[in-house]
Amino acid sequence: MxxxxxxxxxxxxxxxxxxxxxxxxxxxxxxxxxxxxxxxxxxxxxxxxxxxxxxxxxxxxxxxxxxxxxxxxxxxxxxxxxxxxxxxxxxxxxxxxxxxxxxxxxxxxxxxxxxxxxxxxxxxxxxxxxxxxxxFQVASSSVLDRLAGQALDELLAGSSENPEVARVLRRVFRREFHWESGVRGSLVAAIRLLAENGDFTAPWSRPRGWNRRAELDRAVQALVDLDARTVVDAAGDEDNYLIRNYAEIAICVEDLMGREQDGERDYDYVERWLKAVLDRRTGWGWHGKGRFVGGFSTDELRERRAAARQAAKAVADRADADLAADLRQLLLPVVDRFHQLKRAGGWVSxxxxxxxxxxxxxxxxxxxxxxxxxxxxxxxxxxxxxxxxxxxxxxxxxxxxxxxxxxxxxxxxxxxxxxxxxxxxxxxxxxxxxxxxxxxxxxxxxxxxxxxxxxxxxxxxRSRPMLQAAVNGAFSKRMTGSSDGTQATYVPLAPHRPEIPDMPAVLALPVPEPYDRGGGVASWAIAASAPAAVGQFIRWLLEDSGWKVSDPSGGDLVPVEARHVCILSRRFQSWGRDIMRPYAEALEEEGIQHLLVGGPSLFEREEVVALWNCLAAMEWPGDRLKVYAALRGPLFALGDHNLFEYSRRLGPLHPWADPPADISGARQDLQDVAAALSILRELGNNRNDVPVWRTIHELLSRLRAHAGIAWRKEGGDMALANVLRVADRAREFERDRAGSFRGFLTWMREEAERGEPVPGVLPEGEVGVRVMTVHKAKGLEFPVVVLADPGCRVSRNPRRFVDPDVRGGLWAEQICGCRPSDVLDNSEEEIAREHAEADRVAYVAATRARDLLVIPAVGDPPSSGFKTPVNYRDEDPGWMDALHDAVYPEGPAGEQRPRPPPGLPRTSVGADTVAFRPDRWAANYGRPRKETVKTGLYESRAGSEVVWWQRPEPAGTGPSGADSSGEGETEEGAGNDVNWPGALQLWQAERAGATEKGSQSSFTSVTVREVAGVHPEPSANGSGAGADAFAVSAGGRPEWHRMEHDLEFRARVAEVRGREFGDLVHAVLRDLPLMPPDQPCEEGETVRDLATVLARAAARRALFPDNAELVETAAELAVRALRPPLLRRAATARAGGGTVRREVELLDRSGLAAEINEPMREGQTPPAVLRGTADLAFHEPGPDGGSWTVVDYKTDLDPEPHRAGYEAQVSLYAEMIRRATGLPATAAVLVL
Missing domain, CATH: 3.40.50.300 (P-loop containing nucleotide triphosphate hydrolases)
Structure with missing residues (x-):
């Protein structure tokens, strides 16, 4: 015990x-x-x-x-x-x-x-x-944007002569992110920002001693005095990047001087021009090469450029601060109007x-x-x-x-x-x-x-003791508290769980190619190399490691699976670029199931973009690029050669162009193009007559896209959920705005540009590697956590400053690309807060792991003498820097000898952790340098153990990736004897064969409705007489039960009867309790009440149009159907221990389909499977096992024209149940 x-x-x-x-x-x-x-x-x-x-x-x-x-x-x-x-x-x-x-x-x-x-x-x-x-209703982000835009439009309409308004409108704001849609979008975002922080009422400060004209003149003169054109002409070296930057500056200065030759200086334009010049981030960071160029010292040129940029930037920042204060004062009345519009519409945020x-x-x-x-x-x-x-x-x-x-x-x-x-x-x-x-x-x-x-x-x-020791050792040095309370004091974690043997707790994942061509460890090179390394490691972890982790559900040790792994990053996007997409692609390349949680906007996802292209082709059929994107996209999936040949031989790729009269004689691939254009034409013609969501569902149905999307290699279920979510958003859009088809497409495009993370639907039971941000993972835990995006740096340009202790509270934040003076004056304090939060983000990420924490790292430390890039300076740390003490070995680089790691072969010791270095470091290429951290087990600077993992080499290669046999071809001679035309023809033939084989089903099936000749699925073989004859000979004619209704109710049914009405009645009868209509259910409501609820829910699920009469009549007919003796028998059978099955799926493989179809399909392979769905089947206990009764509901006004087919249908259901259970089965038709 x-x-x-x-x-x-x-x-x-x-x-x-x-x-x-x-x-x-x-x-x-x-x-x-x-x-x-x-x-x-x-x-x-x-x-x-x-x-x-x-x-x-x-x-x-x-x-x-x-x-x-x-x-x-x-x-x-x-x-x-x-x-x-x-x-x-x-x-x-x-x-x-x-x-x-x-x-x-x-x-x-x-x-x-x-x-x-x-x-x-x-x-x-x-x-x-x-x-x-x-x-009141809680407003969505789109509703708030619409109201803010309405308030802004009122301002612009009434203040067009206001000089401050003119200054704002003439200013071209830098598009920091791709979703900022111009000046208006920036102003709408500013209105919402000011409204959301309206409880902070302190005014924003203005730059002290600001003289707009004098300071802008001084900034321009600083760039003119740089004399960039003289330097460029004297140097004459176009390959020197420093000189290239001087050339860009010279062009900008000459552009401004040219504009001012014929008039006075336009200071609004100078502000815009100055921002454009200074925002050339890459050029200002170019250092050039050599000690001298064109008679100038490169050091002197860099110093002169830095001084000019510093002077110009100081003025530009103060101009921004002045404009931010003006802009806030200008927009405060608009914010008040925004609140009025919300109140008038009953909206709250x-x-x-x-x-x-x-x-x-x-x-x-x-x-x-x-x-x-x-x-x-x-x-x-x-x-x-x-x-x-x-x-x-x-x-x-x-x-x-x-x-x-x-x-x-x-x-x-x-x-x-x-x-x-x-x-x-x-x-x-x-x-x-x-x-x-x-x-x-x-x-x-x-x-x-x-x-x-x-x-x-x-x-x-949560975490095992070794992992806790690493976290304690790393963060106890970083979280030492602060006098102003901006950083917490670290409290060590105390262990409780038992240790896991033969598996490391902290693993350093070497970034294989961290260098750029110039010889520096570059963040872009790390970003490009890390995803593949992560994908390879996870595949090895799942397939080859043999490691076991604690199962979250029970705590027992189980082999690691994809569902145990989570990839965490601090961000999903940077400058409009999806940071985590390469990681998802790396997992796809390795064949690992995964799930991207959150991330980019719903409207930026691949499947949603494909849907938008198709809808846009309907709205703008004359835009050939949109039509091409729709046809070439994954929904229609037509090849370039098909589209090109169709447009060359048969006609333009225009939905409204008439197809050739002889299209039926063309090749099948060209007929597919014509069919695709026909779908776009038909749906586009009706797009303004039906709801947008119906057009979307009709498109997906025509293309059978539900299955195609769901059967994608990875993440198909989530992709399908995202597409269906667009249809839901269309319903919301039309409900909130009563907008048009074109309005919805425009709104989708605006949402994509905004880039706000509209979370996709997370399918229930979805398993696989999770990919999410640290903020999304808050409160979650995973056996294995892999950190991603090691190149993410902490910002050196804070966007906000908050001081709640000021009277009224101060909240100053960048709006429209302009940082207020309060932010500039307190930037050092804000940078310290940003760095402190970066440590906390790393702590949250590290403590999500239960058993294994994987941290990407560069094996060549900066102390090794290698060149390091500008953005790796101490004042610009990365988000994982707090974990470096848990990753890098104790002592000087290269002095600690690696030991064999637990759970890994002894050969995983002493290998180089950098797969590629530039030529300048290639003297000892293929062997690790002395300063490089090699693979193996170390004691880290945090006092804990860390394993540097060895990346598995491809078969037949040595440590450097070269052919171990030494007989590899040279680059010049590689592939000279390949017969490319023949290889292409062989590939095309194999592809055609695979396509043909894939289009043939492994077995054939047929539905009961088809063989019985029941409308609206007429039999391919005729009227279904063979099925009728077989059914009658097998079980006799089924019983017919008809319900009697009063004339008033029959008139109500006649008005709404149709396919939708029948579907609703069947849906209600599937779930309605078999009890008297006025008897209370378990929920306290009557069966009649429940029927109405079920009918409404079924109508919403089926996306039927809002029709109260249709819903109420279907619910009433379903309730009346409970009265006939046939359904009362079913209720009695259940009470007596029998079985009642509703909407039961039937599948027969005994050869019944072949027996029915054999006389009508001479020379053809008979179907192997017969399938169908019975409305009701109940088993009544009795001697010899009892018997089954099968009931089929019919809502036709006059079922007599289809009597034979209905009888054959329900008789076949009974025969299928008889063969499956071995018990007698009788058939009955209930005409409602």
Whole structure:
């Protein structure tokens, strides 16, 4: 018998559950079980009767965290209800069980939710007191953009002569990201930014001593004095990159001087010109080569250029700051108008809900009093990620002072709390949401001043001890606290889990090719080389390592699988470029299933772009490029040679061009082109007569694209979900805007340019390697974590500055490419905050790993003497720098000898970790240099162990990748004897054969409806007489049951009857309980009520148009169908132990299909499989096993014309069941 080991912090955990009259502030490190601790305290409050389920509010950061907490609380309460005594082992108090059972009964009223959800409930309870429309709606980002654009247009229409407006409109803002759609898009973004941070009211500062004209003149003169043209003419060396940059400067200066020859200087243009010159980032970083060029010292030229750039940039930054202040003042009335438009439409943003809730509680004493009385206990999770507004709301609920309706004391420090009402949990080391207004300084202040008892949870149940040692050693040196509270003080993780043998905890993944051609370790070279290395390592890990990891579901050691691995990066995009796409492609190349969680905008995904191209070809059929993109894309998938030959021989690629009269005699591939154009023409012709979503679904249906997308090599299910999500967005667009087909396409393009991450749908049960950002992974854990994007650098140009201590609060942020003066003046402070948060991001990433942390690293350290690039300076660190101490060996480079690593062959020691170096370092090429970190096991600078992994070499190659036989061909002689025309013909023949083989099914199948000749699927063999004859001979004619209706109801049915009506009736009867219509169901509503709900849900799923009469009539007919004796027999059979199956899929492989079709398919291979779906089949117990009855519903007005086919259909269903079960089966038709 083993005794459970107490965690090192067991006293703190015990105090959380027992000291219920104290306000507690718990600092819980990663993986310490903070959710379990919170749930334990809530359960104790409920168990002891101190609180009820309705009086406890627990606020979480995400919906997922809320769901997890609710589940754990339910489990804990069920355990308490099933226990025989109190948790302490003593006899249970008399009322304890009743309190627990009451909590379970009222569990659905538990207030465990996100803060935004809590605020929504409060505002809907008191909408008038909050000044809101009682039916307010939360606005989507697109709605907010539309309203902000409307407010902006009103400003532009009424202020066209305003000089500040003219200055703004003439300024061409630098497009920092590809989704900024010009000046208007930048201004709309600025309006929304100012609106979202409107609770900070302090004005922005202006540059001190700013004289616009004089300073712009000085900046221009600094560039003119550089005399770039003279230097270029004297040098005459076009290959020198330094001289190339001088040439660019000379062209820009000459352009400005030329514009000013005939008039006065236009200072608005000079501002724009200065930004354009200085934004040539690559050119200003060019260093050139040699010591002298054209008689000039290269060092002198660099110094002169740097001085001129510094002088010009200082002026440009001050001009930006001046414009930012003007722009804010100009847009404040627009922001007010924006809020008016939201109120008029009944819209609120998420930030509005927080502001309104705070104002409601502070301004309405009676509302605050009621809320305090309603909620006896307040729990706050992830406190480090809250902002001042959120904290004010929650602390106001915990106050003990009498509400006054005024601002009162500062709720962040001066508020008196009710003892035992507040429980806060957080971790300043995991504060990584500064971009969402979270401020770690606020956390430290509340922790220090609020007067709560502070406890620490340090025992981590997540990571293995060796991994914890690496994390402790790396971050204890970085997180040493700060006087201003911008960085946390590190609290070491205490171990609890057993160690895993024969597997490293920290693995350094060498970046194989980190050098550029100039001999420097370049971030772009690392970015290009790392994805392939990650893909190769993960394939080796899954297939060849033999390592085992702890299964998240049970904790047992299991072989590592793709679902155990997660790739984490700090970002998904950089300058409009998808950073993580190369990693996904590397996994695809290795054949590894994966899932990209989040990432680029939904409208930038490959499958969605393909859909947009097809829709655009319908809207703009005269745009040949759009039509080509649609036909060439993955949905139509027509080849270039087919499109070219069609346009050359048969006609233009235009949907409205008439196809040739002899198209039927053309080759099949050309007929496919004509068919594709016909689809675009037909759908385009109807695009404005039907909803956009219907056009999308019709296109997918015509192309059978659902299966094609879902069967992609990797991620097909998610790709299909994304395409269907576009149809949902089309419904939302038409509902919110009543827009047109073209308007929807324009909106999609704008959303793609904005690039906001619209998350794709995550299919349930999807497994594979996850690829996500650290922020997305917050709160998650994985057995194996691989860090990605090692070239990501921490910004040296802060965009915002926040000072909540200024009167009214100061929030200054870059708008329209202009940084306010407050940001410039406090840039050093903001850079320090950015660097501190980068360490916290790395900490969160490292602590997501349970068993193995993989960190990309460059084997040649900077101390080895190799050239390092400009962007690797100390003041520009990377996001993984905090982990370098856990990666690089202790001591000087090259001195520590590697040892054999655990779980790896002994040959994995001493190999070079850099696969390629430039020629200048090739003296010892093929052998590691002395300074290079070789493969093997080391003791890191953090005091923990690290393994530098050896990349497996391709078969038949040596360490350098050369042919080990020494008989490889030279580059000049390689491939000279290849017969390229013959190889091409062979490939084309093989491809044609593979295509032909793939188009032939491995077996043939036929549906019951086809062989029975039932419309709307007429039999290919005729009327189905053979099936009818076979069915009658096998089981006799089926029974017919007809329902009788009153004339009024029959008229209602006649008005709506059709294919959609029949589908709805069948869908309702599939799920409707077999009981009397007015009998209550388990949910408390009647069968009739449930039928209406099912009909509405079925109509939404099938994307039927909104038609209340159709839904209500279908529901009523389904309810009436429960009355005939046939369905009452089914209900009786179920009550008597029989089986009732509805919408049952039938598949017959006994040869029934061949028996039916053999007389009608002479000379052809008969189908092997017969398939169909029976509406209802029920088994009635009896002697000899009982019998089956099969029922088929019919909603025709007059079924007689199709009587023979219907009888054959249901008789075949009965025969299929008879052959499958060996029991008698009778058939019946129920005419509804």
């Amino acid at each position: 083993t005794t459970a080991v107490k965690p090192a912090d067991w006293k703190a955990r015990r105090r959380i559950e027992t000291c219920l009259d104290e306000n507690l502030f718990v600092e819980a490190a990663a993986g310490t079980g903070k959710t379990t601790a919170m749930v334990g305290r809530i359960a104790e409050l409920l168990r002891t009767g101190r609180a009820t389920m309705e009086s406890v509010v627990a606020v979480t950061f995400t919906e997922k965290a809320a769901a997890e907490m609710r589940l754990k609380l339910m489990q804990r309460l069920e355990e308490l209800a099933a226990a025989e005594g109190a948790p302490s082992g003593e006899p249970r108090p008399p009322d304890e069980l009743s309190w627990v059972e009451q909590a379970l009964r009222s569990f659905e009223r538990a207030q465990v939710k996100t803060l935004h959800a809590f605020c929504t409930d409060l505002l809907r309870t008191y909408p008038l007191e909050a000044g809101l429309d009682p039916d 998420y930030q509005d809900m927080l502001v309104r809730t705070r104002d409601l509680l502070r301004g309405q004493p009676e509302v605050l009093r009621r809320s305090r009385n309603k909620y006896s206990h307040v729990f706050i999770d992830e406190f480090q990620d809250t902002d001042r507004l959120q904290v004010e709301i929650l602390l106001l609920l915990c106050g003990a002072d009498e509400p006054s309706g005024s601002a009162g004391p500062d709720p962040l420090s001066d508020l008196a709390l009710v003892p035992g009402k507040l429980f806060v949990v957080g971790d300043p080391k995991q504060s990584i949401y500064r971009f969402r207004r979270a401020d770690v300084r606020l956390y430290e202040r509340i922790r220090r001043e609020l007067g709560c008892t502070v406890l620490e949870l340090t025992t981590s149940f």
